[in-house]
Amino acid sequence: MAVILVTGASGQLGNELKVSSKNYFGYEYIFTDNDTLDITIEREVKDFIGKNRPDWIINCAAYNFVDKAETEPDKAMQINAAGVHNIVESIKGSECRLIHVSTDYVFDGRLNIPYNEYSTPDPLSVYAKSKFEGERYAMMHYLSMIIRTSWLYSSFGNNFVKTILKHGAEKETLRVVFDQTGTPTYAADLADAIMFIISRVIRNQIAFNAGIYHYSNEGICSWYDFATEIVQEAGLKCKVQPILSKDYPSAVQRPCYSVLDKSKIKENYSIEIPHWRVSLKRCIKLLI
Numbered sequence: 001m002a003v004i005l006v007t008g009a010s011g012q013l014g015n016e017l018k019v020s021s022k023n024y025f026g027y028e029y030i031f032t033d034n035d036t037l038d039i040t041i042e043r044e045v046k047d048f049i050g051k052n053r054p055d056w057i058i059n060c061a062a063y064n065f066v067d068k069a070e071t072e073p074d075k076a077m078q079i080n081a082a083g084v085h086n087i088v089e090s091i092k093g094s095e096c097r098l099i100h101v102s103t104d105y106v107f108d109g110r111l112n113i114p115y116n117e118y119s120t121p122d123p124l125s126v127y128a129k130s131k132f133e134g135e136r137y138a139m140m141h142y143l144s145m146i147i148r149t150s151w152l153y154s155s156f157g158n159n160f161v162k163t164i165l166k167h168g169a170e171k172e173t174l175r176v177v178f179d180q181t182g183t184p185t186y187a188a189d190l191a192d193a194i195m196f197i198i199s200r201v202i203r204n205q206i207a208f209n210a211g212i213y214h215y216s217n218e219g220i221c222s223w224y225d226f227a228t229e230i231v232q233e234a235g236l237k238c239k240v241q242p243i244l245s246k247d248y249p250s251a252v253q254r255p256c257y258s259v260l261d262k263s264k265i266k267e268n269y270s271i272e273i274p275h276w277r278v279s280l281k282r283c284i285k286l287l288i
């Protein structure tokens with residue numbers, strides 16, 4: 001029976017994988033969190049992986065505090081880069097497949113057409129640099145699949161959708177940036193896509209092709225469009241006012257354009273991806 005290990009399973013994607021895995025029987029799942037498997041502790045990672053001998057590892061463990069990373073660079077690097085190195089060192093030479101999740105923020109946003117897997121990364125922030133470094137470690141294992149995703153949200157954990165629902169219910173007006181363009185990703189969709197790929201590879205229905213892939217929902221929008229849609233879907237009365245990034249104080253430079261081209265993952269793994277508006281509706285139904 002194939003053993004599937006999920007790290008960082010108390011986060012958004014990890015929790016969605018717990019949900020999605022219920023539709024995929026016949027595998028042994030091991031869901032770990034920060035307490036049961038801290039990926040930054042080399043010896044712990046080696047022992048755990050040596051003992052459980054997973055066939056697949058889905059690494060959802062991450063440090064995602066984009067602003068805070070500027071003042072905690074060591075912590076961000078430790079989790080997003082050194083942690084990945086520990087995993088890779090523990091599966092070196094084995095046939096364990098690693099699915100490692102990364103971010104659209106590895107790009108600087110200077111393009112105005114969707115970024116594909118061959119576009120050159122140029123991470124702007126400490127967070128982005130730490131994730132990019134993690135990708136480079138993941139690539140050291142010959143059976144690694146790196147999935148870059150963007151603007152992740154879920155009914156689990158904290159995210160933009162929940163923030164807008166909360167503030168939208170309390171305030172008359174919300175000011176949201178309209179000069180950063182990307183695509184939201186419902187973590188439930190990404191979890192389903194990952195489980196779909198794993199199950200089809202295990203059943204020999206598709207070949208596992210290592211390398212970098214991009215996954216987000218379909219469509220593009222600004223954070224302003226996203227917030228407007230959340231407010232409308234939830235039936236809130238508050239107004240959403242578009243503002244420029246320069247009028248929203250942040251120590252971090254974020255890419256002003258980070259739309260991901262998803263052709264490669266769709267073609268390689270026959271995946272159908274829902275539009276972000278469709279998926280947002282599903283998530284909001286769970287939240288209100």
Ligand SMILES: NC(=O)c1ccc[n+]([C@@H]2O[C@H](COP(=O)([O-])OP(=O)(O)OC[C@H]3O[C@@H](n4cnc5c(N)ncnc54)[C@H](OP(=O)(O)O)[C@@H]3O)[C@@H](O)[C@H]2O)c1
Nearest residue numbers: 008010011012013034038039061062101103149150151152
């Ligand atoms: N969130 C986004 O908007 C976004 C966008 C693009 C890409 N991504 C990427 O997508 C992936 C999934 O993100 P997510 O939103 O599901 O993340 P998340 O909700 O922040 O979950 C990350 C999990 O990792 C755990 N963790 C932190 N340090 C750890 C350690 N040393 N060892 C083991 N676990 C540790 C956290 O536990 P604690 O809570 O206990 O610290 C948390 O449960 C990540 O790789 C992330 O970088 C996210």
